[in-house]
Amino acid sequence: MDVVRLLQKHIDKSKIKSRLIDRLSYASDAGFYQLVPQAVILPDSEDDIKKLFDFCNIHHIPLTFRTGGTSLSGQAISDGLLIDLSQKWRKIKVNEDGKSITTQPGVIGSTANNQLKKYHTKIGPDPSSIASAMMGGIISNNSSGMCCGVIHNSYHTLRHLTFILPNGKKYNTQNSIDYTRFIAENEALCNGLSQIRQQIIATSSLYEKIRTKYQTKNTVGYSINSFIDYEHPLDIFAHLLVGAEGTLAFISEATLDTIADKPHKATSLIIYNNIYAACSQIPALKDSGAEALELMDRASLKSIEDLKGCPPHIQNMPAEACALLVEYQSHDLQELDILLSKFYAIDMHAHIIGDVVFTKNAEEQAALWKLRKGMFPAVGALRQKGTTVILEDIAFPIEKLADATTALQRLFVKYSYHEAIIFGHAKDGNLHFVITQTFNENDEVQRYASFIDDVVHLVVTQYDGALKAEHGTGRNMAPFVQTEWGNEAYAIMKSIKSLADPNHILNPGVIINDDKYAHLKNLKALPSVEQEVDKCIECGYCEAKCPSKDLTLTPRRRIVVRRELAKMRASNDIKNYNTLLHQYQYDGLETCAVDGLCATDCPVNINTGDLVKRLRHENHSQTENYVAKWVAKNFYLAENILVFTLRILYNVNRLLGGKILHQASLIARKITKKTPIWLKYTTSASAFRTSNPQNIQNTEKTAIYFTTCICRLMGNNIDGKNNIQNTFIETASRAGIDMVIPNDIHGLCCGQAFSSKGYFEAYVHTVNNTIIKLYQYSHMGAIPIVMDLSSCTHSITTCKKYLTTENAILFDKLIIYDSVTYLQKYVMPTLTIAHKKNNVILHPVCSLTKMGTNSHLHEVASMCAHQVIVPAGSGCCGMAGDRGFIFPELTQSATSAIANDTSAQGYYCTSKTCEIALSETTDKNYESIIYLVEEVSR
Numbered sequence: 001m002d003v004v005r006l007l008q009k010h011i012d013k014s015k016i017k018s019r020l021i022d023r024l025s026y027a028s029d030a031g032f033y034q035l036v037p038q039a040v041i042l043p044d045s046e047d048d049i050k051k052l053f054d055f056c057n058i059h060h061i062p063l064t065f066r067t068g069g070t071s072l073s074g075q076a077i078s079d080g081l082l083i084d085l086s087q088k089w090r091k092i093k094v095n096e097d098g099k100s101i102t103t104q105p106g107v108i109g110s111t112a113n114n115q116l117k118k119y120h121t122k123i124g125p126d127p128s129s130i131a132s133a134m135m136g137g138i139i140s141n142n143s144s145g146m147c148c149g150v151i152h153n154s155y156h157t158l159r160h161l162t163f164i165l166p167n168g169k170k171y172n173t174q175n176s177i178d179y180t181r182f183i184a185e186n187e188a189l190c191n192g193l194s195q196i197r198q199q200i201i202a203t204s205s206l207y208e209k210i211r212t213k214y215q216t217k218n219t220v221g222y223s224i225n226s227f228i229d230y231e232h233p234l235d236i237f238a239h240l241l242v243g244a245e246g247t248l249a250f251i252s253e254a255t256l257d258t259i260a261d262k263p264h265k266a267t268s269l270i271i272y273n274n275i276y277a278a279c280s281q282i283p284a285l286k287d288s289g290a291e292a293l294e295l296m297d298r299a300s301l302k303s304i305e306d307l308k309g310c311p312p313h314i315q316n317m318p319a320e321a322c323a324l325l326v327e328y329q330s331h332d333l334q335e336l337d338i339l340l341s342k343f344y345a346i347d348m349h350a351h352i353i354g355d356v357v358f359t360k361n362a363e364e365q366a367a368l369w370k371l372r373k374g375m376f377p378a379v380g381a382l383r384q385k386g387t388t389v390i391l392e393d394i395a396f397p398i399e400k401l402a403d404a405t406t407a408l409q410r411l412f413v414k415y416s417y418h419e420a421i422i423f424g425h426a427k428d429g430n431l432h433f434v435i436t437q438t439f440n441e442n443d444e445v446q447r448y449a450s451f452i453d454d455v456v457h458l459v460v461t462q463y464d465g466a467l468k469a470e471h472g473t474g475r476n477m478a479p480f481v482q483t484e485w486g487n488e489a490y491a492i493m494k495s496i497k498s499l500a501d502p503n504h505i506l507n508p509g510v511i512i513n514d515d516k517y518a519h520l521k522n523l524k525a526l527p528s529v530e531q532e533v534d535k536c537i538e539c540g541y542c543e544a545k546c547p548s549k550d551l552t553l554t555p556r557r558r559i560v561v562r563r564e565l566a567k568m569r570a571s572n573d574i575k576n577y578n579t580l581l582h583q584y585q586y587d588g589l590e591t592c593a594v595d596g597l598c599a600t601d602c603p604v605n606i607n608t609g610d611l612v613k614r615l616r617h618e619n620h621s622q623t624e625n626y627v628a629k630w631v632a633k634n635f636y637l638a639e640n641i642l643v644f645t646l647r648i649l650y651n652v653n654r655l656l657g658g659k660i661l662h663q664a665s666l667i668a669r670k671i672t673k674k675t676p677i678w679l680k681y682t683t684s685a686s687a688f689r690t691s692n693p694q695n696i697q698n699t700e701k702t703a704i705y706f707t708t709c710i711c712r713l714m715g716n717n718i719d720g721k722n723n724i725q726n727t728f729i730e731t732a733s734r735a736g737i738d739m740v741i742p743n744d745i746h747g748l749c750c751g752q753a754f755s756s757k758g759y760f761e762a763y764v765h766t767v768n769n770t771i772i773k774l775y776q777y778s779h780m781g782a783i784p785i786v787m788d789l790s791s792c793t794h795s796i797t798t799c800k801k802y803l804t805t806e807n808a809i810l811f812d813k814l815i816i817y818d819s820v821t822y823l824q825k826y827v828m829p830t831l832t833i834a835h836k837k838n839n840v841i842l843h844p845v846c847s848l849t850k851m852g853t854n855s856h857l858h859e860v861a862s863m864c865a866h867q868v869i870v871p872a873g874s875g876c877c878g879m880a881g882d883r884g885f886i887f888p889e890l891t892q893s894a895t896s897a898i899a900n901d902t903s904a905q906g907y908y909c910t911s912k913t914c915e916i917a918l919s920e921t922t923d924k925n926y927e928s929i930i931y932l933v934e935e936v937s938r
Contacts, residue, residue, distance in 0.1 A: 073474020105136025374603025873897020
């Protein structure tokens with residue numbers, strides 16, 4: 001059956017992705033299973049969903065819904081149709097001054113919380129993956145998290161749900177008429193649900209079992225507590241969908257009640273003698289009012305002890321020690337102090353190593369939580385090559401937690417999982433344990449199978465726990481649902497599936513699976529690939545930051561494809577290898593912005609851009625590398641040619657009407673494929689003031705202004721204002737600072753253009769030459785250097801490893817500032833602000849994020865405007881120096897979220913090429929923050 005050809009009769013072919021690279025890159029999620037879909041569909045309407053249901057019911061083709069793909073139990077993959085909801089389903093609405101929020105499935109959890117922040121509320125679920133997990137997955141897995149517990153999970157905070165049944169009928173629990181319609185249009189389903197409810201209520205043992213099991217975290221099977229909590233079939237079914245993992249219906253929209261986001265917090269990482277002692281303290285700590293109690297055994301702490309921000313004393317902990325990350329939260333500081341006094345009243349000091357110190361500093365707290373949230377990926381990064389990382393998720397009654405934890409550790413020893421770690425939400429008796437496992441040999445698969453059998457016995461039989469607390473049943477615990485729940489409850493769950501999805505098209509094999517060995521099939525291999533990305537465990541935390549995520553590939557999917565290429569090469573599958581390699585050229589290399597933002601959210605700091613740069617380098621011919629190095633050595637000449645050319649083109653374009661060059665460049669691009677596009681907001685350069693830095697007498701109130709080559713090429717403003725160089729010099733002079741542009745600045749470059757394209761020899765030559773010149777300009781480091789393009793600042797301040805030994809010594813003596821930091825630190829404190837703007841919009845560029853100076857940009861803007869707005873969709877614009885000129889579709893995709901920005905009195909940024917990209921998208925003149933400071937101080 002030609003599924004794609006048949007599908008095109010139902011769905012617009014532009015929404016169907018069926019190339020080899022699409023199918024393989026979507027074959028993995030964050031779990032340890034892999035299924036290759038027949039096609040990936042990007043629907044953008046409920047009508048599309050109904051058509052897909054109709055198609056799959058007719059042709060008996062399975063389909064699976066996927067949002068963030070951060071699920072760990074194999075529920076977001078398919079060998080049928082994979083329906084990607086991450087791109088077109090991002091509508092969000094805050095209701096009742098933050099008391100509830102309505103979202104579509106493609107909204108990231110942290111985005112929802114950002115929208116709620118000004119109301120001092122947040123959604124109840126708080127999974128560690130909240131910065132990348134999306135609401136569709138959060139609800140469909142009944143996610144909880146660190147502080148959520150049972151009370152504030154997706155199930156208990158759900159107010160309204162809009163869903164579409166596999167028969168194509170749509171219902172909304174907010175509409176009273178839908179309650180009548182649901183019964184009238186789905187007689188068999190509603191009768192079945194009513195009969196199940198009567199059966200549960202009439203069977204006291206089953207009723208009590210359900211009530212007891214859902215008093216602790218439990219996501220094994222369907223949420224059959226809905227039969228106890230609700231009476232009407234529509235309410236019952238709506239709550240069955242929470243945690244159903246997309247196996248019963250499609251959730252198109254959900255409204256959740258929010259909870260208070262308590263502003264005051266006190267956090268401490270407390271070290272205990274051993275894990276038994278720590279677990280024994282949980283009941284008392286919970287009773288004291290602790291909001292979070294995160295357990296971390298010694299092995300888990302070892303996995304993160306070298307990460308940035310980890311307290312240094314962790315490395316010296318005894319082998320049996322463990323830690324609790326304890327946090328108290330309150331509405332006011334007085335209440336917080338009362339909570340802390342309850343903590344100190346607990347008799348625990350005999351079990352604690354070292355002092356207990358609570359921090360109320362938000363940055364320090366964030367650093368501690370980042371370590372905890374990155375624990376699973378961090379241990380994955382330490383795995384042996386060729387092994388897969390498995391994260392299991394179990395829960396025990398709190399009073400049994402200490403004994404159950406030590407029993408679990410004995411199983412690690414029995415099965416030789418010496419690298420296993422334990423961490424989790426101890427407040428709820430919820431433990432996560434991580435093992436690394438190879439599935440390349442039958443003996444290893446059998447070891448894993450026997451281990452899981454023993455884990456199931458330990459959790460279910462010995463300690464009356466739950467096999468899944470919050471990660472969802474998926475494929476890896478589906479064979480054991482009956483073991484945990486018993487025959488009667490499991491029969492009810494099977495009945496629910498058949499009633500709602502009679503053709504079993506929705507995510508088959510997930511939750512309901514009679515194959516007792518299903519958890520041992522379709523296991524994912526992680527072959528060794530390039531060293532830059534080999535540590536990746538495909539968690540997906542990087543994806544939200546990627547500018548190409550809606551166009552081609554994300555960092556995770558780039559790595560997945562590299563692994564597929566490795567497998568094809570090993571199996572001598574030359575045909576598919578060549579096809580995939582060809583498709584990777586555009587999807588993987590040409591449309592990667594190499595901005596490095598993926599590393600900022602990666603727990604093990606993988607910068608996929610580093611790999612892309614190297615692959616680009618390997619693609620260059622010897623001639624291309626020679627030309628690049630010649631340009632680097634003769635950059636003064638190259639720059640002058642470009643300045644002259646841009647000036648001519650800019651003036652010709654203005655003379656002929658403003659659109660001629662754009663249209664001409666589009667035509668040329670169709671012929672050559674590489675011709676840069678002339679963008680509307682492209683500018684040229686004009687003369688600026690320079691002088692000889694060796695004539696500087698007073699070095700105290702002076703700065704060397706290293707105006708970057710981009711600003712030397714396009715330093716003019718589209719609105720006809722003075723160029724950026726003279727504007728910056730004038731602004732600084734008002735603060736009593738003399739900014740000196742060296743008279744031989746032309747030909748000097750940070751080297752970023754060579755580096756991002758993989759011309760490493762040219763880059764190395766450039767940065768070494770530049771550092772020598774900057775050392776001379778700055779009077780051997782005595783005078784600070786200021787740069788006017790943030791990406792160039794980041795480039796030059798991180799170039800040390802590419803310098804010669806001698807030049808590295810010079811580099812260490814230099815003081816280099818980005819323009820926004822210099823403004824914040826030296827210009828603004830002594831500058832008189834004559835008049836503030838009412839409101840301005842900022843775009844923090846990637847390099848500010850990587851340098852940790854976004855706050856500097858916000859502080860400068862706040863001194864110049866009454867209201868400072870950073871649009872919710874702000875991220876990397878995808879320009880990456882020249883990508884937007886060559887692949888404008890990349891910047892258009894990357895900036896689409898801010899295309900309809902709120903109107904403001906000014907739009908500001910700190911990178912000229914990014915300003916062009918943003919201006920093209922919004923048709924607003926984004927300009928350097930320097931222009932804002934100059935204007936309000938005039």
